[in-house]
Amino acid sequence: MRTVRFGIIGCGLMGREFASAAARWCHLPEMDVRPEIVAVCDTSDAMLAWFRQHFDSVKQVTSDYRDILANPDVEAVYCAVPHNLHQQFYCDIIRAGKHMMGEKPFGIDLPANRAIMECIAEHPGVFVRCSSEYPFIPAMQRLCRMVESGECGEIIEVNTGFLHSSDMDPEKPINWKRMARFNGEYGCLGDLGMHPCHVPFRAGWVPKNVRAILSKLVTERPDGKGGTAPCETWDNGTMFCETLDPRTGKLFPWTIKTQRIAPGEKDTWYCEVLGMRKSVGYNSKNTDSIRIMDYSQKGEQAWQHIDMGHETAFKSITGGIFEFGFSDAVLQMWAAFLYEMEHGQAPSLFTGCVTPEETALSHRLFTAALESHRNQSTVPVDAGLQ
Numbered sequence: 001m002r003t004v005r006f007g008i009i010g011c012g013l014m015g016r017e018f019a020s021a022a023a024r025w026c027h028l029p030e031m032d033v034r035p036e037i038v039a040v041c042d043t044s045d046a047m048l049a050w051f052r053q054h055f056d057s058v059k060q061v062t063s064d065y066r067d068i069l070a071n072p073d074v075e076a077v078y079c080a081v082p083h084n085l086h087q088q089f090y091c092d093i094i095r096a097g098k099h100m101m102g103e104k105p106f107g108i109d110l111p112a113n114r115a116i117m118e119c120i121a122e123h124p125g126v127f128v129r130c131s132s133e134y135p136f137i138p139a140m141q142r143l144c145r146m147v148e149s150g151e152c153g154e155i156i157e158v159n160t161g162f163l164h165s166s167d168m169d170p171e172k173p174i175n176w177k178r179m180a181r182f183n184g185e186y187g188c189l190g191d192l193g194m195h196p197c198h199v200p201f202r203a204g205w206v207p208k209n210v211r212a213i214l215s216k217l218v219t220e221r222p223d224g225k226g227g228t229a230p231c232e233t234w235d236n237g238t239m240f241c242e243t244l245d246p247r248t249g250k251l252f253p254w255t256i257k258t259q260r261i262a263p264g265e266k267d268t269w270y271c272e273v274l275g276m277r278k279s280v281g282y283n284s285k286n287t288d289s290i291r292i293m294d295y296s297q298k299g300e301q302a303w304q305h306i307d308m309g310h311e312t313a314f315k316s317i318t319g320g321i322f323e324f325g326f327s328d329a330v331l332q333m334w335a336a337f338l339y340e341m342e343h344g345q346a347p348s349l350f351t352g353c354v355t356p357e358e359t360a361l362s363h364r365l366f367t368a369a370l371e372s373h374r375n376q377s378t379v380p381v382d383a384g385l386q
């Protein structure tokens with residue numbers, strides 16, 4: 001078993017999810033490579049204290065990320081920091097020759113993403129991917145295999161989305177994800193958009209143009225110090241894209257919803273593909289279940305609901321009948337990152353993490369979406385590589 005020694009920069013919500021996944025790597029009996037967390041960096045003492053308490057393997061604790069980059073024991077870095085820091089931190093990590101899992105949106109805006117892409121091109125020996133865990137849910141993997149095989153036939157339409165209700169309460173104090181200087185002009189598009197784009201992009205479906213409608217529903221929030229602060233970012237966004245399926249050369253409509261104010265939706269990720277032979281849908285509200293409708297033999301058009309249990313892409317010790325959860329998806333995503341880094345390619349099309357090129361496409365889409373909303377017009381998406 002080869003060990004890859006990791007540094008984590010940004011030890012908040014996602015940094016700790018990775019550490020927890022690394023701590024139960026024994027869950028994956030067939031992996032021949034494992035992560036070990038040896039260094040952590042955060043500007044918050046509370047976050048660092050959690051790592052000190054739980055990880056004997058951590059030898060370096062710092063508030064300056066450059067210390068991690070100078071550490072020869074660190075082979076790879078997971079960087080999970082606010083979006084305004086992505087460009088500088090990611091470029092410095094890559095220039096230091098460390099393999100990197102970055103977080104979405106992979107740059108606060110299109111110029112930041114372009115700078116990161118240039119840096120990656122200048123360092124071809126560095127393995128770089130972006131985090132996105134939902135496609136590793138077994139029911140989604142089943143949907144992905146159907147997409148890969150082409151069994152749905154000609155695509156009629158695709159609907160994907162990520163819906164939260166975490167900002168329904170206007171009295172919820174503001175945090176960095178609602179401030180444009182940390183989160184960027186994209187707002188909910190940058191924050192949530194990679195999740196509903198990952199599978200369609202990997203399928204090769206390319207948005208040609210977009211008409212977007214964005215909403216700012218809560219314009220100020222408590223600042224946590226007794227006053228109020230402007231809430232500048234987009235809360236909700238719907239993108240309607242004319243999309244090319246390279247398999248048929250035909251265009252189909254793809255609707256993407258990213259919403260932080262979606263009543264009744266705590267953390268709902270969904271993907272629906274309607275085809276001329278079969279349709280298939282997944283919704284995280286019913287996380288084990290996939291629905292499939294097969295009318296290829298011209299019978300009744302009736303949904304079939306199938307429970308998937310724990311049929312994971314990377315074999316797990318959990319019994320096949322048991323339910324799958326968010327932290328399981330994070331563990332599977334990290335298995336995908338390490339597997340591809342170690343073996344040079346993912347086991348299959350949909351068992352790889354988001355590539356830098358896919359983040360670049362997402363930036364071109366989100367930037368076009370901002371323009372579309374501003375001008376109330378349909379805007380072309382430059383689909384070519386940069």
Ligand SMILES: NC(=O)c1ccc[n+]([C@@H]2O[C@H](COP(=O)([O-])OP(=O)(O)OC[C@H]3O[C@@H](n4cnc5c(N)ncnc54)[C@H](O)[C@@H]3O)[C@@H](O)[C@H]2O)c1
Pocket residue numbers: 009010011012013014015041042043044047063065080081082083085103104105131132133191
């Ligand atoms: N893949 C997912 O499902 C998912 C979910 C949530 C967030 N994210 C992404 O992860 C990234 C981080 O989000 P989060 O929710 O973990 O945020 P968070 O606020 O919980 O954590 C960010 C951490 O970065 C630290 N930090 C800030 N400035 C720093 C600096 N200069 N040096 C070192 N550390 C610094 C903060 O103290 C904090 O602990 C974002 O890009 C976000 O979009 C991804």
